[in-house]
Amino acid sequence: MDTTVFKLEPFEDHYDVGDDIGSGHFAVVRKCTHRETQQTFAAKFIRKRRGGGRKGAKMEEIVKEINVLRCVSHPNVISLHEVYDTKLEVILVLELVSGGELFEYISEREALSEEEASAFIKQILEGVKHLHDNSIVHLDLKPENIMLLDQNCTSIKLIDFGLARKISDREDMRAMMGTAEFIAPEVVSYEPLSFATDMWSIGVITYILLSGSSPFLGDTQQETYHNITALNFSFDHDLFKNTSDLAKDFIERLFVKNPRKRASVDDCLNHPWIKPKERRETIA
Numbered sequence: 317m318d319t320t321v322f323k324l325e326p327f328e329d330h331y332d333v334g335d336d337i338g339s340g341h342f343a344v345v346r347k348c349t350h351r352e353t354q355q356t357f358a359a360k361f362i363r364k365r366r367g368g369g370r371k372g373a374k375m376e377e378i379v380k381e382i383n384v385l386r387c388v389s390h391p392n393v394i395s396l397h398e399v400y401d402t403k404l405e406v407i408l409v410l411e412l413v414s415g416g417e418l419f420e421y422i423s424e425r426e427a428l429s430e431e432e433a434s435a436f437i438k439q440i441l442e443g444v445k446h447l448h449d450n451s452i453v454h455l456d457l458k459p460e461n462i463m464l465l466d467q468n469c470t471s472i473k474l475i476d477f478g479l480a481r482k483i484s485d486r487e488d489m490r491a492m493m494g495t496a497e498f499i500a501p502e503v504v505s506y507e508p509l510s511f512a513t514d515m516w517s518i519g520v521i522t523y524i525l526l527s528g529s530s531p532f533l534g535d536t537q538q539e540t541y542h543n544i545t546a547l548n549f550s551f552d553h554d555l556f557k558n559t560s561d562l563a564k565d566f567i568e569r570l571f572v573k574n575p576r577k578r579a580s581v582d583d584c585l586n587h588p589w590i591k592p593k594e595r596r597e598t599i600a
């Protein structure tokens with residue numbers, strides 16, 4: 317489907333709008349059905365900022381998100397089907413996933429087995445590799461933005477590209493953005509962001525999948541920021557008594573303050589916790 321052209325005709329001429337399934341910044345996500353094909357989608361209705369107001373998203377931000385989504389095509393990244401531009405909203409028609417948020421899946425269990433956690437993290441890494449190979453940083457990786465494809469809960473999709481950016485070598489990109497407990501030290505310190513910023517967040521997600529606890533979360537946002545910049549985390553004995561040293565090594569290679577020394581997505585995909593040694597043929 318051509319997503320370079322924003323359709324101007326009424327969205328309701330082609331889609332039956334269903335229930336709200338979620339909401340985000342200036343946006344609501346609704347299940348929708350294409351009337352002619354009966355195909356179901358997730359439609360993200362983004363309210364446009366009007367005049368000098370502060371409500372709604374700036375069109376330049378909406379176009380940035382659309383341009384990012386148009387550049388990606390990967391089994392572990394949500395796909396964009398088409399775009400409608402109306403007077404009050406821009407509507408992104410997206411692939412629908414029905415397995416719920418990874419956040420909910422974790423919340424229903426204290427922690428995951430290492431095999432399950434490694435399998436989820438491998439898919440997240442494969443999706444993030446696709447983004448990084450296309451010069452895109454996500455900048456808001458967290459369990460709430462990782463959806464399970466279906467009730468079988470084995471495949472994941474990265475969603476919510478509202479903070480994602482095409483990164484260029486020239487551009488020195490700095491911003492105070494993201495969700496406190498998942499942001500890297502360079503975000504807290506307003507230093508240049510890079511692909512490594514996403515890798516730190518993957519370390520936080522891995523820690524949570526294995527323990528059910530958030531490594532840097534403090535009682536206040538300031539305390540969380542301090543814990544991040546001071547690398548104030550530990551592998552609590554009770555939470556990690558059954559976790560392998562290999563899994564801890566994987567996390568420690570991501571909780572590195574210097575972004576240049578932090579493990580890249582390729583380093584992680586080649587780490588033995590993710591890519592076990594080839595099974596040796598058993599000798600009869």
Ligand SMILES: COc1cc(-c2ccc3ncc(-c4cccc([C@@H](O)NCCN(C)C)c4)n3n2)ccc1O
Nearest residue numbers: 337338339340345358410411412413460475476477
């Ligand atoms: C591309 O950007 C987005 C996609 C989606 C998306 C795409 C497909 C899709 N299928 C099902 C859902 C879904 C189902 C339940 C809740 C949500 C969502 O509102 N909660 C997750 C994201 N949240 C933390 C902003 C989303 N989605 N959500 C949600 C927010 C986005 O910013």
